[in-house]
Amino acid sequence: MAHNEIQNKDNAPSKSNVLNSDVVTKNTQIASSSNHHFTINKFYIVSFIVLGFILFFVIFYLPQSVVQPKLESDSKVFMAKEMRKPIDESPWHQAQLAKHRKTSQQILANVLEKQSHLENLHIELWAKNEFKSALEIAQKGDLSYRSQEFDTAISLYTETLQALITIENKIPEMYKKYLAIGNNALDNSNSSIAIDNLKIAMYILPDKIEAQEQYDRALVLDKVLSFAKNGKALMHDQKFEAAKDMFTQALSLDKQSPINKELLSEVNTKIKNRNYSKAMSQGYINLNNKKYDLAVKYFTSAKKINSESGDPQNAINQAKNEKTQSKILVYLSQAKNLELQQAWHTANQKYQNALSLDPSLIDARIGKMRTAAKNKLKLEMQAIIENPMRLSNNNVYLEAKSTYIKATKIKSPGSHLKKQISLVKLALKQSTSDIKIQIMSDDLTTITIYQIGNIGHFTNKQLTLKPGEYTIIGSRNGYRDVRKILTIKPGSQNNVISLKCNEKITNG
Template structure:
């Protein structure tokens, strides 16, 4: 008997998208919550449909069959259902039917996703309610067609509903952008009413948009901002820059993004600078007329600090310089010559350098600075030789000292201090020019090394010829601690012993 009946299969039903009016009232719910609700509704619908197909037939007794229905003479009686069961269709037709059913469900899901996006991000209101109702009507038609298993028709209806929602969203975004653009323009023009109206219009579409909310708040501040901006401008016209800047700062505290605020502040500051520059210039020329040159220079300098490159201030400084430079240069020249007479060469060099800082082309200052520098270098080098003559034991340093002495002998003028240094250096060079015979005593086991000479080896007695000066003897021997001895070579010096005796 089982072969006489086809398998009863539950039909998929569309997701419910009715009750959109109540969803529109609950915009505060998140999109995730709405999706969960729709999934739950879909599950409930499937369960209910399963009950209809599987449970109810078992609970309700079948109606009494007519004799004709139970007789073998009527084996092909029509089914109560008006449509053909899937089990009565060929396999390929069944597959196409299931594909159409799935495509219809996919189109419905797309519509629901668009609906969730619209209700979560926008508030339709008066601007698009008719179009929204039309989209829902198309979706409802798709539902009815789906339940009648007219899947191709339901696909068309769902697509039309999705297209209507897509167009509605695009229209809303366009209106929103238009209102926002007009709102910002009204803010820049400081048009109170227009700015408030445009941002209010934008908020009817996107009530949660942070930029629209910010624009609306700024529009509400415009009346106070406009009063203060006019007040600041009046202060500017009266030349009261400080007062104008103070009012502009009040505006900044209310709405720092006020259009033109930064430019107005910058212009006021420039005007304030111009006023102060003119005041300094007036003070400078007044001081110049009275011969108060330091005060004049200070005033012109203050003007240039506020306005670098100001031609009037630069001209004033030139006049000050013309009256003071010659006197200053002559005074510095006399100071430099006096320092040369006293052989205070560094002081003389400093005075000449001061002259050149005033005018780098003055010849006497350039020649004097060169002369003073040469004298100062020679005096320092000769003094260093006299302070450490033992360094002349080095052949290299001795040669450098001779060359330095030869150069210093040609310096002019030769004052008493330079002459004394030259004589002292000559004596030292002569004294250190000739080697001295030095006798070294050891134990024939200690290896001896002499600085600037090298290894001398082991010996009991050795004589070496050394230039007068300071040397270092180093002794080393296996099993003993090394010894190091400083010696100063002079004429007629006693023999020097060096040996390692302290055991390790």
């Protein structure tokens, strides 16, 4: 009420108005505070009411409103419903997709193989655009493949493959093209163009030797031309050897260089007249000094310088003939000296050396036959002397006797041969002389000599046998046989052997 009164009165500046104003202010603050507390309490009350309503709804009403799913108790009805449900995927469709996918992959594998092959041949250098176009078609095929449009992918991959095959079929043609360009540049002394084109030709057909050889020539072309230029300048200054060296170096780099072949021929012509006379002169000097090999060397050099002249060949023949005659005289002289020393085998070789130089030499032929016969006789008698035991064989004995008779008929046999003849004679005599042997046993063992026969059982027995090798067997019932080899050497004495069967055989 105080507040309403204040609003209806005039605003007079009196003491009572000021007091009333203070009272009004205090009352207003109290009223505002009361209203604030009331608002908060009201909010809490409303919140509790709403929350309680929600709990009531969830606990009591919501469970009654939920509809329970109807379970199908009849299995036949359940299966019938399942059969009527739409199938998400078609097996036939998936199988066809898989089949086309595999086909496209197979074609793509062939494409990749062709691509790799052509890339190895550096196709970017000789069929770049065609190759690029083919790969662009393949890229379109990739898009179709990703979209599972396999029929389109197969068509595009096949088109790519055919394009790559077409490029492959052009390989021989492209090889010939770049080889021809390279060869033409080589003939025109243009090394850079030759190198570029021959390199491409090698890339196209790496196994072709022609392109490789021409490419090697192109690599050294500038150096070869430089040698030719320098050689011409040297030839102009009459420095023929230096010029020839230049041309030779050029040809060592390129054996097919036509310009250097021509220049080499020219410089050889210029120097041959000068060198010809010098070579012939050196040849005759060496011939007179009996230096036959050096003489032939100089005459041969002269012949190379001037092959049209017959003089060098005549000089060569003369030098070779004198060398041959000199060698023959040396061989014959050596052979005769060796015969005096009774070195028949070495003398025979010297006669053979002389005959290899001149088969018509009579003295050498006779000397060869003579020394061969004496050497053979020497070897045969030496074999008899070294192996006298072989004479126990009748055939060997007869051959040895024949050898001995031949040796005795040689005139002037020499001391060595005489000694051999004497030793062979003794060996022949001793081989037929009986040698006493003594066999000792136990009078229980039966003794058998293979070459003679059964000689019974005894305690001591003496026999006479010719030199040789004998097998003696001792046998006795119930005892293991004993076998021994008796070797009787010519002229030997005190040949005693003991043979007894001592090892009893046990059964089981």
